[in-house]
Amino acid sequence: MTVQPESTSTSTSKTLCPRMSAARTPHHSWQVSTSKAVSYEVVLSPGLLDPSNPTLATAGVPQEARPGRRLIVVDAAVHAFYGARISDYFTQQAVEHEVFVVDAHESVKSMETVFEIVAAMDAFGISRRREPVIAVGGGVLTDLVGLATSLYRRSTPYLRVPTTLIGMVDAGIGAKTGVNFGRHKNRLGTYHPSTVTLDDGEFLATLSPRHLCNGLAEILKMAMVKDAVLFEHLESHGPRLIEERMQAAGSADGGAVAEDVMARAIHSMLEELQPNLWEHELQRLVDFGHSFSPAIEMAALPELLHGEAVCIDMAFSSVLAHRRGLLGRTDLERILRVMDGLALPTWHPVCTPDLMSRGLADTVKHRDGNQLLPLPVGIGQARFVNDVSRRELDTALAVLLDLGGDVGALAATSGNRGV
Known part of the structure; x- marks a missing residue:
């Protein structure tokens, strides 16, 4: 079952074209046209926290940058169930890591929480392209991390590990990020898909009905x-x-x-x-x-x-x-x-x-x-x-x-x- 990645462009032209005005006072202007291919994966991937399974530790990371370092942003409710397993997993995979816990729910889906995540990224000292942030939680958490990474150094890669069903089938598989503003749902946001979304249905075993x-x-x-x-x-x-x-x-x-x-x-x-x-x-x-x-x-x-x-x-x-x-x-x-x-x-x-x-x-x-x-x-x-x-x-x-x-x-x- 394959869905091909979209290729988007603002124009078919790839040239930078100077233009002269015919007005009495001459001036120069340029039109810039470029294209950006977009490709990301959504994978049904059971057993992500199995210490013998390298999938999560290597996803989105170039071979030469492994094992590397990771900042893992985890929803507080998820951390209560899986915090020890997450840390043990990355230790077993020889990945230097730090866990940042966020109490992610709709009432705190705001720029203030985004700034807290950005501060954690800055303190960790993430490299711009080789150390994707890992978001582990529901749709609110993945939206928050997605927006934070889209803003940090104008674009930092991240991975999504949805732990709720709504995250696995909806919030965690598109391109949008967002936070609420005033009484408006997702009024602020960006388009910044994760490099990979890894759906592990085993997380649903601890999800409330x-x-x-x-x-x-x-x-x-x-x-x-x-x-x-x-x-x-x-x-x-x-x-x-x-x-x-x-x-x-x-x-x-x-x-x-x-x-x-x-x-x-x-x-x-x-x-x-x-x-x-x-x-x-x-x-x-x-x-x-x-x-x-x-x-x-x-x-x-x-x-x-x-x-x-x-x-x-x-x-x-x-x-x-x-x-x-x-x-x-x-x-x-x-x-x-x-x-x-x-x-x-x-x-x-x-x-x-x-x-x-x-x-x-x-x-x-x-x-x-x-x-x-x-x-x-x-x-x-x-x-x-x-x-x-x-x-x-x-x-x-x-x-x-x-x-x-x-x-x-x-x-x-x-x-x-x-x-």
């Missing part, structure tokens, strides 16, 4: 708009995947299903990201569930996790699609049942009509003056719309509130509202 469900929301996102087979996996096996922490134990085919879910989710995501890595095109399937959720998540902070806010957005968008005739009642019922089976919310008290309207207005600014709202068309497809009205938002929100997570109420609600 809630955080596992948080990641399954992002998998459900890709399933709903791109991969009907993936949706069927979640529909048939969702509760078991949670119970077994995406591990092989518990049933004969449990491991095979978990592996296929992970591989399909990553492939679908990368297939969408690769041709549009810098988001020059703002009509993006991966934005499903991310039109209203930034406003929901920040208003509910710290009550909702990212994937939970995304799921509320997806439920709301599904109701919008249903009322427009894009999504049949049977499919809407299936979607809501899968969300319930994954222990994900479909509503939160912060979801007022004004909040949803403000959220969409901010999204329109983010998408250059267009809604570009992805709505599901059946299961596994989507359509972009640009004409959702405030009245339509208010009505869909009332329908969602009436449902209150009760799928059985859908028929009555739909009948009352003529859908």
